[in-house]
Amino acid sequence: MLLRIDPAASAPLFEQLVQGVKEAVAAGQLTAGDKLPSVRELARELAINPNTVARAYERLEAEDVILRRQGAGCFVKEQRSSLTARERKRRLAAAMRRVVTDAFHTGASADEISAALEAELDRLDFPEDSP
Amino acid sequence: MTDSPAIRFDALRRRYGERWVLRGLSFEVPRGQVYALLGRNGAGKTTALRTLLGFLQRDGGRTEVLGRDSAALTPEVRDRIGYVAETPALYGWMTVDRVLAFEAGTRRRFDRDRAEDLLERLGMRGRHKVDELSRGARAQLALAVAVAARPDVLVLDDPAAGLDAVVRRELLEMLVDAIAEDGCTVLMSSHVLSDVERVADRVGLLADGRLLVDASVEDLKRRVQRRRVRTAADAPPAVPGLLAARAVSQGFELTLLDHDDARQAALAAAVEAVSPAETPSLEELFLDLLGGHGTAGGPPPGAGPAPTGAAPAPDTAPTPDDARPLGAVRHHPANGSPT
Incomplete structure (x- = not known):
């Protein structure tokens, strides 16, 4: 797993870590069962505060992205959504609204936004039988 | 314990x-x-x-x-x-x-x-x-x-x-x-x-013998932003939450705390144009906030141009009232607001 962080960026480090792991999972660089580095290893590798890594892992666990096994470490979870169809639809709509709103304000046209969305989707690794 | x-x-x-x-x-x-x-x-x-x-x-x-x-x-x-x-x-x-x-x-x-x-x-x-x-x-x-x-x-x-x-x-x-x-x-x-x-996890900015800021790094990133404003005025606009101002061509670069929609509206009304928000790095913030602070109590930033040759701040012990907590970010505007 290749996580990049930028301490000078506007997003807090811990959010960058959470986002980085989520992106790696979505892009198929991390798959179910993969073991994440320990808090200490990752903190050392990135030269950042271990408290920050621990907090990012807690968040990822709370969001069902990873699973912490006592004494064994953190593993990527099977990305099978436990959401109901209706809840999934609601969250998807909210996420899309955020994305297209930001995209609109860049001044891009609808076609450009569509093309950019396609390109991003191509980067992702969807399960075979995804609905 | x-x-x-x-x-x-x-x-x-x-x-x-x-x-x-x-x-x-x-x-x-x-x-x-x-x-x-x-x-x-x-x-x-x-x-x-x-x-x-x-x-x-x-x-x-x-x-x-x-x-x-x-x-x-x-x-x-x-x-x-x-x-x-x-x-x-x-x-x-x-x-x-x-x-x-x-x-x-x-x-x-x-x-x-x-x-x-x-x-x-x-x-x-x-x-x-x-x-x-x-x-x-x-x-x-x-x-x-x-x-x-x-x-x-x-x-x-x-x-x-x-x-x-x-x-x-x-x-x-x-x-x-x-x-x-x-x-x-x-x-x-x-x-x-x-x-x-x-x-x-947290940083404290020490200036004039006290903490100018005492906040978590995340809080600083979340709550402090920088914007450039275009104005013909020769002093920065007096908006709430103004931490520092630096004269740039045709206006000022402002460092703002907790700049919400209401404050943004007030700022936009006071000047000709406002740039989108940027999050300053710690280094930029340090320069913004401490740039005007000498080691022996110079004038604070955001108080307009530094008066050269002004009498130094009296070297007396402060009263606790000097501290003006602003949530987690503490800031001492000291010599009054820039008007």
Whole structure:
């Protein structure tokens, strides 16, 4: 797993870590069962505060992205959504609204936004039988 | 005992002769946190750290380490505190091995295996004399020795001062390791803000003997933003939350705290144009907030152009009312608002 962080960026480090792991999972660089580095290893590798890594892992666990096994470490979870169809639809709509709103304000046209969305989707690794 | 913060400064005052260096320094470091004390040269960082460790007397206020008064630290408590001075106190004639043996003999919790591990990782040989080591290697040795004593509290006085990026990264890794392994509390002063951004949970900006800002790094990023405004006026617009203003061509660059929609509307109404928000890096914030602060109490930023030749601020001890808490970010606008 290749996580990049930028301490000078506007997003807090811990959010960058959470986002980085989520992106790696979505892009198929991390798959179910993969073991994440320990808090200490990752903190050392990135030269950042271990408290920050621990907090990012807690968040990822709370969001069902990873699973912490006592004494064994953190593993990527099977990305099978436990959401109901209706809840999934609601969250998807909210996420899309955020994305297209930001995209609109860049001044891009609808076609450009569509093309950019396609390109991003191509980067992702969807399960075979995804609905 | 475990509820008390690892480190506490309470209205600490200290002067050298007639000059007050610390005029009511207050902050706490909870256990397990990393706190970075920032400030310009001569702002009083070293004085604060040395007073905390009981090496200097106070002229007012109080400091505590691990719940004990700094002025009366027992050997037992001292054993739980690690300190790396800006110029590490090492005997030049000793070999690295001798340094470790010396530390093992004086510090009860010293873990020699760990020290040797750390030094081996850096490729440092035991038979080298301290005098023969580079400045970077001496800094690494000093930190390794402090960390190997498994301190509960680690106090570092600008450990990376004047060192190159490779050595700094190695020091940072050693520090990260110590935090991960022992969960120690760290209070460090530093000028290397990119390092601070990596490891600090909280930062304090020391200016004029007090903290200008005491906030978590995340809070700063979330709550502080920068915008450029175009205006014909020769003073920055007086909007709430204005931390600093710098004249740029055709207007000002403003550093703003908690700039919400209402404040944005007020700002937009006061000037011709407002740029989108940017989050300043710690380094930029440091420059914004401390740029106007001399070491002996110059005018604050955001108070318009600095009056050259103005009378210096009186060197008197402040009253506690000087502090104007702004949520987690504390800021002292001092000489009134820019109007």
